[in-house]
Amino acid sequence: MWQKIKGVKKLSIEVTQGYCERSGNNTLVTVGDLRVYFSYSTPVAFRLDGNLVIRQNDWSTTTGKHLNAISENKKDRISGEKFEDLYRKALEKLGLKGDFI
Secondary structure, eight states: OOOOOTTOOOOOEEEEEOSOTTSSSEEEEEETTEEEEEETTEEEEEEETTEEEEBOOOSOHHHHHHHHHHOOOGGGOBOHHHHHHHHHHHHHHTTOOTTOO
8 A cells, every 4th residue: 555655756667677788687767857777686877867877897797788788988987885875865865765776
């Protein structure tokens, strides 16, 4: 059952399988103005307010393909710790908390 939470606006959610044509196991989830790119079940990049935030590859060549499909510019990639902090702040900006996505 859905409950209205004070201070949280209604958000649309869209799920798209396969943003990367070069390999499988990748999903794009759009929640309101937030676009989150997943490699397997892990968020590896997000776009909010026109800004792309993308983390460095700490996993496999498949995740590397996913990251390159999002942006081939490796200079813009940030550490996992920094990414997780910015991702958490992006969720909070939309009124979402914790491991919502």
